[in-house]
Amino acid sequence: IDATIPLKSRSLWQKHQVKKFENADQFEGRFIDHVETTLARSLYNCDDLAAYEATSMAVRDNLTIDWNKTQQKFTTRDPKRIYYLSLEFLMGRALDNALINMDISDKNETDVNGASGKPTKKKEGAATNTKEMVAESLDELGFRLEDVIEQEPDAALGNGGLGRLAACFIDSMATENIPAWGYGLRYEYGIFAQKIIDGYQVETPDYWLNLGNAWEIERNEVQFPVTFYGYVDRSEKNTSTLAPSQWIGGERVLACAYDFPVPGYKTSNVNNLRLWKAKPTTEFDFAKFNSGDYQNSVEAQQRAESITACLYPNDNFEQGKELRLKQQYFWCSASLHDIIRRYKKTKRPWREFPDQVAIQLNDTHPTLAVVELQRILVDLEKLDWHDAWDIVTKTFAYTNHTVMQEALEKWPVGLFGHLLPRHLEIIYDINWFFLQDVAKKFPKDVDLLSRISIIEEGGQERQIRMAFLAVVGSHKVNGVAELHSELIKTTIFGDFVKFFGPSKFTNVTNGITPRRWLKSANPALDKLISETLQDPEGNYLLDMPALTKLSALADDKEFQKKWYKVKKDNKIRLADLIKKLNGGVDIIDREHIDDTLFDMQVKRIHEYKRQQLNIFGVIYRYLAMKTMIANGASLKEVEEKFPRKVSFFGGKSAPGYYMAKLIIKLINSVGDVINNDVEIGNLLKVVFIPEYNVSKAEIIIPASDLSEHISTAGTEASGTSNMKFAMNGGLIIGTVDGANVEITREIGEDNIFLFGNLSENVEELRYNHQYQETPIPEDLDKVLKHIEEGNFSPENPNEFQPIVDTIKAHGDYYLCSDDFDSYIATQELVDQVFHTQRDEWTKKSILSVANCGFFSSDRCIQEYSETIWNVEPVKK
Ligand code: CBF
Secondary structure: OOOOHHHHHHHHHHHHOOOOOOHHHHHHHHHHHHHHHHHOOOOOOOOHHHHHHHHHHHHHHHHHHHHHHHHHHHHHOOOOOOEEEEOOOOOOOOOOHHHHHOOOOOOOOOOOOOEEEEEEEEOOOOOOOHHHHHHHHEEEEEHHHHHHOOOOOOEEEEOHHHHHHHHHHHHHHHHHOEEEEEEEEEOEEOOOOEEEEEEEEEEEEEOOOHHHHHOOOEEEEEEEEEEEEOEOOOOOOOOOOOOEEEOOEEEEEEEEEEEEEOOOOOOOOOEEEEEEEEEOOOOOOOHHOOOOOOHHHHHHHHHHHHOOOOOOOEEEEEEEEOOOOOOHHHHHHHHHHHHHHEEEEEOHHHHHHHHHEEEEEEEOOOOOHHHHHHHHHHHHHOOOOHHHHHHHHHHEEEEEEEEEHOOOOOEEHHHHHOOOOHHHHHHHHHHHHHHHHHHHHOOHHHHHHHOOEEEEEEEEEEOEEHHHHHHHHEEEEEOOHHHHHHHHHHOOOOHHHHHHHHHEEEOOOOOOHHHHHHHHHHHHHHHHHHHHOOOOHHHHHHHHHHHHHHHHHHOHHHHHHHHHHHHEEEEEHHHHHHHHHOOOOOOOOHHHHHHHEEEEEEOOOHHHHHHHHHHHHHHHHHHHHHHHHHHOOOHHHHHHHHHOOEEEOOOOOOOOHHHHHHHHHHHHHHHHHHOOOHHOOOOOEEEOOOOOHHHHHHHHHHHHOOEOOOOOOOOOOOOOOHHHHHHOOOEEEEEOOHHHHHHHHHHHHHHHHHEOOOOHHHHHHHHHHHOOOOOOHHHHHHHHHHHHOOOOOOOOOOOOOOOOOHHHOOOOOOOOHHHHHHHHHHHHHHHHHHHEEEEHHHHHHHHHHHHOOHHHHHHHHHHHHHHHOOOOOOOO
16 A cells, blocks of 8 residues: 555645644653643543653654654665564663663754654754753652653563673664664563562562553554474475475464664664554454354464464473464564564665665574575575575674573474474575585584584484574674673584684673763763863763763862762662662661661572682671681671671572572572571671662662672673673672673773682583582681581471582582682781772772773674665764
């Protein structure tokens, strides 16, 4: 259907063209409009929630206007586009971010698609800071912006690092003016909400859409049917799997698009995040209906919606459930059809597809897109197999996020072939051609073929190795930190390096968006930095390496004072949150907050991340303090040896991960004992913050003095919270793992506390544990014995035995025993610097911020654009 408005009607459209609000008065008008018409409320019943909704809709109106212009511009200019496929987007809240990003102070920017269609200049004298302007307006209207922002539920459509990385990347793609769209799923239930009951994690559903969602645009006009099951028609002449084949599907559902505008910082370009929701088709099963089975035919339709009902709550672990595979295909198929529909509008030939389209696979979850594109090209567009494959491999690139075996996706061929019979044939053919090439190149290496094959044989059932398929189907593969990118080349993809050569493999070290993780999360630090750099417009947030100028002030006493004041205020802000979460009871000793080290480990709970090592360290400290007291030391003397400290933990465990859940319980039980021990007073506290999510992180991270990134070397691909802490002036204690390595390089080894074994020693240490009894260091042994005696679980003394056993009886896979002594010694060094050389500490904190510009996700997007996607910014 050509829905274009005839020429004669266009002037009328232009006369009534919707305008963005550009000043307080216009915002207030929009706000009241939305309260009265969209929400059907009035000044007599407008509460904070209604104010949040009306504010968001007014802001969204502005974004939508810019979104339309941006998309029109891209259609006209037809640049190469990048599509970022991610099963997770851990967005957090949108309002504050939008207010910061849509700053309407870019007065000098030329607005290409102004009402007249001619370039126009933005009005002089427009408000300069949208957030302040909206805050003032809301105040006039009877609300506080902080309370209004608090009403928004987190969009928690992700598990952890991978999903949050995708959220940072789409922010940076918009900021960098890259023509980009994100594609994902619109889960009705994001990651579960975590309650802590009697110290145990209890999961409750997070129905985040309960109150509607002001940020999404439901696109009823964008729908694609997606097919599952069925069979491939091999009757008559249709015998070759390489020739166009007909897949007669069984079940059909509809993929419906929901769009989320993604504003960039200081640009009027607005990109798009398109999330799919599954709906039943309008086709009705008349056979069932006629046989009187109405109830069943309705139920079958309702089942369609279950595809996008729930995010799988696993991080770094793959479960192999059919519904998960259905989610993946549903999302890949809808996204590809949408991408192709857009491409076809350009009327370009297929061979130009990779010149116009780059698709990034965020982990192996979207690897089916490789197969689906090959199917579309061969079966529907009737391209020759090899021509199609050439297009496919030039289009895709793949980011690997882990080397851990349990996290690498594999699908049993039986389950896969039942759900996607034609795709299985295509995978076999891809593998067949690939293995022929391998055999040609390495005719004598017999084992190589089985090692490198996309199909794993030898187990109970053959499995499809999705990571191998992603490598074969992509033109570039990248890891997410230097160490990790080297490791993938020598471990999981070693054979592929041999076959394809090393140039296919590259590194793009992760990053984070400084708009959310500095300006929005830490307004006080942002203010101090802007003042110091004489940058009232906040331009440094687009050029983070400019922060190095702060280094010159690292020794300046006056500046250090201001710096420390920011940290202290953030610590108080966190103490307030903890008090609120604790039913109004203060755990943190505010009187001594200056002298109390806030030590944090907030991230998913996982044995490889070693929260257990951290809590063993806490127990060690506690026991040592108790021994001193028992030997007659005064509290003052104890404090000299073990200065004041609060150990914060936060994070979710996958619901089915027994050991991680037990670690949460141990942390809480240790907290119960220590926090109630009057003998040690307030010298040590342990706080587990329930329901760690993006909006809590925004309060927790700026308050940190020290944060722990202590994974077994070689296990954490990158980590991104390490960057967030460094960017907020928190120091790091960490292992030589993931991005800690580059953080050290950037900020200097004097400004980070590294400890532990290196990744190159891990294999040998593990081997030794397997064949010899694990030697337990004396101090760790005391800790483990204390746990085994039931001191933290008097009613069930054996409760934590499984944790102890992982070390004593099961080979200590995560090497806690090997790193314990060095961890404790490094913690002692931390204590010493924090308590006796505070100026030194503050200096390190300033230098961390000054030198962490490299970790802006803008730099990542520049690197991806130049070295992998070959896309260019489209600015004005
Ligand atoms: O690359 C982003 C993050 O991804 C993970 O969270 C993942 O899910 N595999 C890794 O564990 C992190 O190290 C990494 O920073």
